[in-house]
Amino acid sequence: MTTQAPRFWRSIPQRYNLSGTHCKRCDEYFFPPRNLCPNCRRGAHLEEYTFKGTGSVVTFTTIYNATEEFEKLTPYNLAIIQLDEGPKVTGQVVSCPGGIKIGMRVRPVFRILGKEGDRGIIYYGTKFAPLVEPSCEDEKR
Amino acid sequence: MRSVSIIGVGCTKFGERWDVSLRDMIAEAGVLAIDDAEISGEQIDALYVGNMSGGRFVEQEHIGALIADCAGLSRLHVPSTRVEAACASGGLALRQGILAVASGYSDIVIAAGVEKMTDVSSGTAADALAAAADREWECFFGATFPALYAMMARLHMRRYGTTHDQMAAVAVKNHHHACYNPIAQYQMEISIDDVNHSPMVADPLHILDCSPISDGAAAVVLAPTEMAKKLSESPIKVAASAQASDTLALHDRRDLTTLDATVHAGRAAFVQAGIEPRMVDVAEVHDCFTIAEILAIEDLGFVEKGQGGQATEEGLTALGSSLPVNTSGGLKACGHPVGATGIKQAYEIALQLRGEAGRRQVDEAEVGLAHNVGGSGGTALVHIFTR
Numbered sequence: 114m115t116t117q118a119p120r121f122w123r124s125i126p127q128r129y130n131l132s133g134t135h136c137k138r139c140d141e142y143f144f145p146p147r148n149l150c151p152n153c154r155r156g157a158h159l160e161e162y163t164f165k166g167t168g169s170v171v172t173f174t175t176i177y178n179a180t181e182e183f184e185k186l187t188p189y190n191l192a193i194i195q196l197d198e199g200p201k202v203t204g205q206v207v208s209c210p211g212g213i214k215i216g217m218r219v220r221p222v223f224r225i226l227g228k229e230g231d232r233g234i235i236y237y238g239t240k241f242a243p244l245v246e247p248s249c250e251d252e253k254r
Numbered sequence: 255m256r257s258v259s260i261i262g263v264g265c266t267k268f269g270e271r272w273d274v275s276l277r278d279m280i281a282e283a284g285v286l287a288i289d290d291a292e293i294s295g296e297q298i299d300a301l302y303v304g305n306m307s308g309g310r311f312v313e314q315e316h317i318g319a320l321i322a323d324c325a326g327l328s329r330l331h332v333p334s335t336r337v338e339a340a341c342a343s344g345g346l347a348l349r350q351g352i353l354a355v356a357s358g359y360s361d362i363v364i365a366a367g368v369e370k371m372t373d374v375s376s377g378t379a380a381d382a383l384a385a386a387a388d389r390e391w392e393c394f395f396g397a398t399f400p401a402l403y404a405m406m407a408r409l410h411m412r413r414y415g416t417t418h419d420q421m422a423a424v425a426v427k428n429h430h431h432a433c434y435n436p437i438a439q440y441q442m443e444i445s446i447d448d449v450n451h452s453p454m455v456a457d458p459l460h461i462l463d464c465s466p467i468s469d470g471a472a473a474v475v476l477a478p479t480e481m482a483k484k485l486s487e488s489p490i491k492v493a494a495s496a497q498a499s500d501t502l503a504l505h506d507r508r509d510l511t512t513l514d515a516t517v518h519a520g521r522a523a524f525v526q527a528g529i530e531p532r533m534v535d536v537a538e539v540h541d542c543f544t545i546a547e548i549l550a551i552e553d554l555g556f557v558e559k560g561q562g563g564q565a566t567e568e569g570l571t572a573l574g575s576s577l578p579v580n581t582s583g584g585l586k587a588c589g590h591p592v593g594a595t596g597i598k599q600a601y602e603i604a605l606q607l608r609g610e611a612g613r614r615q616v617d618e619a620e621v622g623l624a625h626n627v628g629g630s631g632g633t634a635l636v637h638i639f640t641r
Contacts, residue, residue, distance in 0.1 A: 124390065145391055172412075172510060174404035175457040176396065180384060181377040183396045191401050191456075193505045201505040203392045215412055226395065238395070 118234050128238035131221060133200065135162040142198040166221030167244060168196040173206065173213050182227055194219055194241055208242040218244035255356045259482035259489040260639070262291025262475035263601045268589030269439040271469035276312050276370035279471035281324045283594075284366060287473035291486065295327055299360035301334035302350045304343030304367035305593035310382035312370050321366060340386030341542060343367060344472070344596025345497075345626030345635035351476050352495045352637075361478060367598070368471035369591035379467050383592070386629035388503035400464055400543065402504045402630045404456035407545035410511045411458065413560065416548065418458050420563030422449035424544035425462050425586055427572050432583025434573075434614035439468055439589030449544075463544040468589030472597035474604065490604045493621075494526035494638040504630040513627065515634035516553040520625070523636040524555070527621075531555035534577060534638075535619040536606045538599035540627040541584040547571075550625055551579060554636070573614060581606060581614045599624035600637060607641045 124145075126132040133144035137158040141150065144164055150157030173192035176183070183189070190206040190213050206213050207222065219241040227236040264286025266279045274282075280303070288295070303321045308314040322334035339346040344367030351365030371379050384393045387402060410416045426446055432438035444462060452462040482489035498518035501507055508514055524531060531554060539554070541547035548562035556577055557565045565571060571579035582588040582602040585595055603622035605611045624637045 128394075172405040172409040174401045174408060174459075176398060176401050176455075177453070177457070178400070178455045178461075179396065179398060180381045180393075184377075186396065189396060191396055191405070193405055193510065203388075203397055203503065203505045204395050215408070236394075240395075 121234065121236055129223065131164040131166050131239060133162055133164055134159045142200050144196065144200045144202055164196050164198055166196070166239065168194045168219055170206065170213060170215055170217045170219060171195050171201060172215060192241065205240045206242065207240050220244045256358060257479035258352050258355045258476055258492045259479045259486070260474050260492065260600065260604050261477050261482045261486040261489050262287045262289070262293070263473070263604045264290055265437055265472040265598055265601045266470050267437050268468050268470035268591060268598070270372050272372065274469070276308065276314065276368055277320065277324045279370065279469065280321045280366060280368045283368070283471035283473040284321070284325045284364065287364065287475050291475040293362060293475065293485065295330055297362045298327065298330070298332050298364060299362050300351070300354055301325070301327070301332055301364045301366065302347040302354070303334065303336050303593070304338070304345070304347035304596055305336055306338060306340055306343045306369060307382045307385065310374070310385070311379070312373055317368070321368070339633040340628035341540070341590070341592045342596060342626045342628030342633045342635055343593040344598070345624070345637070346596065346633070348474065348596055348600055348637060349495050349497055349635055352492055355476050355478055361481060363476045364473055365476060365597060366471065366473035367594035367596055369593040370469050371467045371591060372469050376467060392503050392505070398456060399630070400456040400459050403543040403545055404459045405504065406510055406549065407458055407543070410545060410548065413511060414563070416560075416563035418450065419446055420567045421458070421463060421544040421548065422446045423566045424541060424547045425449050427566065428541060428580050428584040428586040431573055431581050431614055432587035434612060435583050435588060438583040438587055439466060440583070440587045459543055459545070465542045465585035465590040468591040470589060470591035470594045470598070472594045472601050474597060474600050488608045490607050491640045492637065493529070493640045494523035494636070496520070496522035496526060497633070497635045498522070500632055502629065502632045507631065511549065512559070513549055513553050513631035513634060515631050516550060516625065516627065516636070519634040519636040520554045523623075523638050527638040527640075529621060529638070533621055534623045535621050536581060536603065536616045537577065537579050537623040537625065538582060538584070538602050539579055539625040541580055541586050542590060542627070544586070546627070547579065547584065554623070554625060573616070578616050581611065581616060596624070596626035596635065599626060600639070603639050607639060
């Protein structure tokens with residue numbers, strides 16, 4: 114796990130806002146950002162791209178036995194999510210009392226991901242939640 | 255390129271070896287292999303050692319020099335190199351040794367592997383192992399190794415109808431094989447029910463779907479085949495050595511139920527050896543989790559994609575069948591000291607091809623295969639051996 118502030122800070126744009134890259138030449142999207150396109154390599158035309166964050170669950174697990182840092186969270190859901198633009202990411206899926214399913218649509222939510230002890234920095238970043246939550250629907254009515 | 259053969263093998267007992275250190279184990283395995291080859295220290299041209307994380311497990315790096323020193327070779331100043339590819343470190347050390355001999359740079363080379371994992375808490379060990387995954391984009395979000403393989407298992411179940419009983423059958427078989435292997439960590443039978451009722455680690459994987467944390471070391475002695483014929487009565491020829499890589503993170507893979515690195519290394523190895531998968535008599539594959547053995551036998555071409563679970567359940571990979579897989583007990587029951595595993599696989603295949611595997615001997619084994627994976631599939635090595 115990251116134990117130094119600079120190491121976390123330099124990934125803030127990606128972790129907070131899902132900022133990645135898009136290769137204009139082959140039209141493939143990458144998250145996290147890549148310095149070299151695996152299709153075009155040095156011939157790539159890469160530009161920054163901020164992902165919408167919506168996507169679908171490709172596969173998932175529920176973790177009962179975690180590393181020390183995540184022990185307090187167990188059991189928690191971890192999934193591989195395919196973002197609507199194409200790339201896949203690994204992330205926790207929260208706020209789904211009805212259970213998690215392959216193919217379930219999800220949206221990004223901003224959450225605490227970890228802490229460096231009681232006095233160190235707090236790591237924030239993206240988790241995922243079901244795209245349609247009954248409580249949200251109720252509020253709209 | 256010169257043809258290369260194995261002329262000596264050695265392996266320590268695998269398990270929770272609280273009585274011995276990393277240094278004790280590497281010396282023991284090295285001496286066993288050198289004695290088996292009947293060579294002397296002066297004949298050794300180079301050493302290669304696979305070790306994943308001496309730095310995390312025993313706070314010791316510079317393992318190359320350490321093993322030369324422990325092996326009593328420091329005053330001969332034999333060059334010694336440590337290589338690392340996570341759980342495939344041993345297989346990679348074997349390949350580096352083979353390349354050194356094949357190229358003509360070295361004649362007699364020791365390829366070894368060692369890991370001492372039980373001097374730290376299981377939490378620290380789990381975190382050290384998690385470094386084989388993508389620290390920034392998998393582990394940061396709470397991924398563990400069992401979780402990554404659990405996600406492969408979930409999708410395999412969904413796509414191909416694989417059941418948890420079929421995965422459990424891998425563990426049951428490998429524990430059964432380990433009962434016949436005196437170096438195995440778990441020489442005891444288990445049942446499908448035992449696996450299904452063991453604590454859940456990462457759904458659908460239970461604790462008995464997972465390979466253990468282990469201590470152990472193994473070594474093999476390599477020589478040019480021409481020289482090997484004079485030095486050894488039963489040299490084992492390296493018919494193929496192939497390696498492939500893939501993305502570090504599981505989520506970036508083309509297909510989450512195929513290890514493309516295994517597919518590519520396997521195909522290259524079969525071309526080098528000039529054989530078909532069906533001609534293999536005995537195989538050691540990387541069963542770090544039960545689902546991993548199912549994926550391996552599919553990706554190596556032993557069974558059709560999606561049929562690995564059913565094939566295991568029907569006993570096609572058990573001792574006595576047409577293709578016994580993991581006669582040593584595999585990572586699951588023989589144990590998985592990560593740096594040593596790839597060398598232990600070659601040790602087991604060498605014993606099988608020499609007809610020295612005791613009660614787990616495969617009748618008339620002539621062609622053997624070893625398959626070693628790093629991380630969730632970022633590295634794969636496939637070696638094929640013949641009598």
